[in-house]
Amino acid sequence: MRILILTHRVPFPQNGGYPIVVGNTIKGLIAQGHQVSLISINVKNQSDKVHEPDALLSKISYTEYAIDTRLTAVEFVSNLFTKNPYNIDKYYNAGFEKLLVQNLKDNAYDIIQLEGLFVAPYLDAIRKSTRAKVIYRAHNIEHLVWKRLARQKGDPVKKWYLNQLARRVKRYELEMLAQFDGIVAFTPQDEDAIRSYGISLPVQVLPIGIDLAMYRPVTEKTEPTSLFFLGSLDWLPNREGIEWFLDNFHKEIVDGELKVKFYLAGNAIPEDFDEYEVPGKVFIQGEVDDALEFVNSKSVMIVPMLTGGGMRVKIVEGMAMQKCIISTALGAEGINFADGKNIMIANDADEFYHAITRCMADEEHCRTIGRNARLLVEQQHDVQAVTQGLLSFYATII
Known part of the structure; x- marks a missing residue:
């Protein structure tokens, strides 16, 4: 099987939850004899530390594309009056989309797996460029993270802002989830949340796997x-x-x-x-x-x-x-x-x-x-x- 994995950050080095999950998924698929390609958005790295190249790179087809996800004050304010939440919109980049589309035209994938909501802005371009089945892996239910953060805030301005963001993320998240061919969740609680919103797609609960x-x-x-x-x-x-x-x-x-x-x-x-x-x-x-x-x-x-x-x-x-x-x-x-x-x-x-x-x-x-x-x-x-x-x-x- 030929599988493409799409991530909103470079999963190397594997020193955090998201990189570890992605890296272990790739290792497991390779061990089972499947061909894996990985395309990653490379956002501005906050660490000056130099890491050795990961050995996994020699076993996969890997492409990364650097984008700047920082927003100016004007962009931040103007986004408040648009439909999509800024923390997701900032991951959309026309150059990355062009690279992705060309890759899809050059390769016949069986499965394309999107790792989280921040690469969902590219779903429309993926659908137009391939007949491969598209899987969404829900690392969490994103809008619930922001909703829970809002509950913890005592500052009324911060609470209001986080609640506004949670509502916008929820609208976008539910709209996108219904457009995939299947969803993988890590926990039964996340599956229950997905089902509670009336989403009838196939959902599989699979825990985090480690070597x-x-x-x-x-x-x-x-x-x-x-x-x-x-x-x-x-x-x-x-x-x-x-x-x-x-x-x-x-x-x-x-x-x-x-x-x-x-x-x-x-x-x-x-x-x-x-x-x-x-x-x-x-x-x-x-x-x-x-x-x-x-x-x-x-x-x-x-x-x-x-x-x-x-x-x-x-x-x-x-x-x-x-x-x-x-x-x-x-x-x-x-x-x-x-x-x-x-x-x-x-x-x-x-x-x-x-x-x-x-x-x-x-x-x-x-x-x-x-x-x-x-x-x-x-x-x-x-x-x-x-x-x-x-x-x-x-x-x-x-």
Whole structure:
């Protein structure tokens, strides 16, 4: 089968949720003997770090096209009076569309898979250029992310703006979803949301798949009584969640009863987060060279998600690394967890505090949760089994 995957960002290096999902999908399809092409929008890179070329590139046909997604103040204001939301419109580029159309004319694909809503503006051009079936993978229900963000805001102006954006994204999202040949969702909750809007297309729920051979925990290298968060802070739900955690627990970690060290790592951490750093207590590390080595070196992962949607790649990876994870129920959405067995669920500051103190007081309890988490991932998140489910879904669509 010849498959084209379209992304709104370059998935290399695979150091965040979206790149990891795309990269593992491609690896799974190649392992099953299929030909994969990848076309990616390359937006302005915020990191000056130089990465080695990914080995996956030698196994696929890969094309990227640079566009500038920044909006001027005039464009931002004028977009408020147009139909489509600015955060989606900014990914449309006539030059990229021309490149995509030419690629479709030069290649006979069986399946074209759009990874998320931000490449949906190219659906009309795709339909005009090929007879291939077009699949949409819903990394989350986009308008619900903005709606949940609005609920968390106390500032009435910000709340109004985010609600306006959520309504516009919803209108666009529902209009686009109905035009695909099939939809892949990561969680049953997202499938339920899609169905609740009257969309009758075929929908397949497939969890995040990972290559378990890459995840080799070495417990002897793990620092005891250490908490960590790993994630990109250019995604608003991540930033909001970690700000909430630091606002509630920074003083307790530095001067209070929580005898732990806290490490914050990931991409796009704002400079003002340096103010949280306290020698020997709170460490703001930024982007790390080896994410799995970093995860292995710390004992307890926190996922204080207050908004967002879809399935969190970092939780699946943390489970694969036998981490004890403390997460909100929303953060663990879509994962078949059992609270207290393979994860610890905490939905407010008091519950987070009690979960952290339990972990620090009972290391064996944490290790047991980590071992159970690894078993869950082995049973439900192996990339080859997930890929086979994806291919079976393709077969029903073609």
